[in-house]
Amino acid sequence: MDYDLIVIGSGPGGYVAAIRASQLGLKTAIVEKESLGGICLNWGCIPTKALLKSAQVFEYINHAADYGLKVSGGEVDFESVIKRSRGVADGMSKGVQFLMKKNKIEVLMGTGKLKSKGTVQVTGADGATKDYTAKHIILATGGRSRELPNIKQDGVKVIGYRQAMNLPKQPKSMIVVGSGAIGIEFAYFYNALGTKVTVVEFMDNVVPLEDEEVSKALNRILKKQGIDIMTSSNVESVDSTGDTCKVKVKTAASVVDLEAEIVLSAVGISTNLEGIGLEENGVKTDKGKVVVDDFYRTNVEGVYAIGDIVKGQALAHVASAEGIICVEKIAGQNPEPLNYNNIPGCTYCSPEIASVGYTEKAAKEAGYDIKVGKFPYSASGKASAAGAKDGFVKVIFDAKYGEFLGAHMIGFNVTELIAEVVTARKLETTGHEIIKSVHPHPTMSEAVMEAAAEAYGECIHL
Structure with a gap:
């Protein structure tokens, strides 16, 4: 065997699992097709918080008089806001590179696939493939922006979260579809910088997974901030062929026509299960998730899965906890199963x-x-x-x-x-x-x- 453990995917589940495995004495490699740190560090948790901080600082400037301070001339340099966010993300990704070297984890750049029991095939950017063997293989391939058939993303005017944090210019108007954490954070960010934002939510309340009192309080505050909120509403169609997007929204009472420069689809994530060798190797899945036990073992011996592709909340800190539990079990320790009813959820709007x-x-x-x-x-x-x-x-x-x-x-x-x-x-x-x-x-x-x-x-x- 080339390694004791190969981890496919270097997000907060994968890279944390690899580091813990190395600490426990396992010879470890990690496969990554793009940037170390995965979506969280590069296109999710970290860069969005940098954007939100810029929005918060701009709000402080605009409300400086409330604190007895006189400030004039504050304006948004959207390109610089985006540049700062990307710089924060790049710095964090370099930090993961350092941690890989420190813990003697070999980084295999390319797209990883479970070729057979104990074998991972890595396809490089040039299309060349190479096989690596390991006694244990952890799948940590994460998720991507979920796409609905009636909201087809073109990456330009109808976008997902990834494009939302890297737009070339600030839009004058935006419709955000979905009011979970991703949707609400971007709604707050763009509204704070001066974009006219409308949020469309299918359920009766924004942030529908939260306690009802919290949802209603946030609804009032967002409206006070100038965001239009449409709950119990469903986007029927998006026409992006013109200069702007024309959106038909069905409400409880009627069908409303909306128009905006950008439509952001924030209706959850889809798991990255395609092309990683699950079907060929008989790894069981159910409703878009890999079936695992309390220690993230699949039905195939030596193959494990963690993070967004398994049961539980699709959160970075959940993936990290799962990765640690998984490798501690592999290393012969006796970790306690994760209590999914004691997982904190956070939304970083203001x-x-x-x-x-x-x-x-x-x-x-x-x-x-x-x-x-x-x-x-x-x-x-x-x-x-x-x-x-x-x-x-x-x-x-x-x-x-x-x-x-x-x-x-x-x-x-x-x-x-x-x-x-x-x-x-x-x-x-x-x-x-x-x-x-x-x-x-x-x-x-x-x-x-x-x-x-x-x-x-x-x-x-x-």
Whole structure:
């Protein structure tokens, strides 16, 4: 065997798995067809946050008077905003290159395919192929922008997330189809820079996977920011043959004609399962996902799968956790299976959204008798000082045992607060233990303690 382990795909699942494998003494190689770090580092999580920071800074400039400051002459240099984002992504990708060298992981550039049990075929950019052998092979090929038949992407006027972060010029108008994390983040970014944005969402609420109170709060805030929101609406057709895109949207009441320079399709992702040797080698799939057990073993011995192509949330931190669990099991350790009900979800619009565990509705449907506490940012001293009074922290506990069932947050910096709840739930912390854990003042994090206290009728500042 050439290697103990070959990983196909170097996204946050693949490269993390490779590093952990190397740490555990496995001779490891990783296959990547484009850029180390995959979509997340190059075209997803990282560059989008750089774009969002530029939008946030521009908003600060425009609202400097709210902080007692006089600033004039602020304007958007769209090309420079995009250039900064690409620079951040390139720097992160180079960081992964360094980590590969540091951990003595061989990088095989090209398109990887499971040729047979224990063999990976790598096709280079020049079309030449070479076979490599390994006792263990992890498939971590990720996903891409999902394309609907009625919203055909041409990459120019009808685009996916990848083109949305690299447009040659700022559009005057944009229709965003889908209001999950990707759609909402881009809607916020472009609206903040001055593009007229309309969001079309099929479900009844924006960010439909979130707690209903969070969804409704975000809806109000986005409308206040100037974004048009159309919920319970479906895009029937897109005509991009003219200078602009003409979009027919079916609402509950009628069919509405919209027009915009750009249509961004943000209706989820499709898994990259094609051409990686699954069918030829009898690897089982179901509904576009590779079937795996709790340790990411497929039905074929020595073949594993992690990340977007398997069960669970299609999130970078989920893929990383899966990769670590997978290789620790391969190396003979005894890792604990991942608890998919304790995975934090974050949306980086402004205000941010963060959540983990049961929503209030899901907790009730699961049969829990619950205690719910909510603390508004308007009552937080730190939030008032920061000029960020929109939002709240909502926590849900089991009334009988005090189990921390879930938390749902909307507000400034809440994506940094949610880890406290994830850790608390992992440690089976109760509501009273949160209340009695002294939180520093003044901080946004106090809102978690205050919300817990409110659930038990002990809140001081409400």
